[in-house]
Structure formats: C-alpha cells, structure tokens
Amino acid sequence: MSIDVDIVKTFEELEEEIQKFNKLKQQQQEIDYEQIPTAVDGGALGDFNEYITTHYDKNRPIGVEAFYQIMSWQWSAFYEGIELYYENFYEESDYKTIMRVAQYLKENGYTEFSEYYAAPAVEYEEIPVEEWEEYSNGVKYRPMNYYPEEMYPILKKTEKWAEENIEMTWNFYVDVLMKNKSILLASQKENQ
Secondary structure (H helix, E strand, O other), rough: OOOOOOOHHHHHHHHHHHHHHHHHHHHHOOOOOOHHOOOOOOOHHHHHHHHHHOOOOOOHHHHHHHHHHHHHHHHHHHHOHHHHHHHOOOOOOHHHHHHHHHHHHHOOHHHHHHHHHHHHHHHOOOOOOOOOOEEEOEEOOOOOOOOOHHHHHHHHHHHHHHHHHHHHHHHHHHHHHHHHHHHHHHHHOOOO
C-alpha cells in the first residue's frame, strides 16, 4: 500500500513551519527545544520522510538520502538509543551511507554536525569482527548488539550532541529540503 503524500502541499506546510519557528525566534531570546520541529513530531518533516520512503528506492540522490538518514538518526537518538542506528539495525544505515552523508554535511557547511554524526560509525568500523552475519540478500553485517560497552561513551556523546543541537538539525532539514526541492517535485510528477 502506497502512502499518498502531496509533495507540493508538504512544501507549503514546511514554509508555514519555518515562518512559525522564525516568529518564535523573533519573540524570544532563547527557544525552548520542544518548540523546534524534529523527526519525532511528524508534521511536514514526517511527510517528507514518508514520501521518500514511498517514492525512492535505495539509490536516492545524496541530498534526499542525507535528509532520510538524519531523520532516522535523530529518531534513534530520541527514542531507541542511537546505537541501533550505528549497528544498522534496520538495514538502512551502513557505514558507506553514513560516510557519504557525513561528507554531504561537511560540504554543505555542517562540519561540527558531520564530525559528531560520523564519529560512532568510524569507531564502530574499526572494531575487529570475528564472525560476520549475512542478510537474505547476501550483504554481510556485524552481529546485532555488537556495539561494545567500552564504545558507549562516544555514542552517549553523540546522543547528547543530538539532543543539544536540535536547532542545527532543524536548519539542516530546511536547508537540504530547499536545496532538493526541484528533485522532490520532479519525482512526484514522474510518479503521477
């Protein structure tokens, strides 16, 4: 069953959320993090995520992939424990993808974000594995729950950074969606 998300309407909703957030910023010197839209709030961001899941296979343009990965990353940080993201629990956040997204972040002015986002993956990748497991499609992966306890400090540091930098993440979402607006709009036309 396909979820029918109107991407034009979703961009309109995003514009409303941007205006609402900017108005809050003008009214207050400091924004309460709960007022900033995140991956867990649904709304336009959730609709974009659903649209990407429905209309794109694994070969997404890098900007679209970056949005999708950061949404998954933020969701894990807030709800599941960020280690699930770096363990590739859902088979969507492998090391190569994380490194591509980290590079995209860096190239688009999010250097600090890139460093925190990539650090657990780099550490995790350097851990030797005695026996790899295999998905049904033949792709090999580390056994689940392999992220060792001694690596938890770097995970907790990244998770804390995610919680403390919600506004930067929001800015990234807006930036990446606006930069990829024509790609997303074109994909809706192709799928009609």
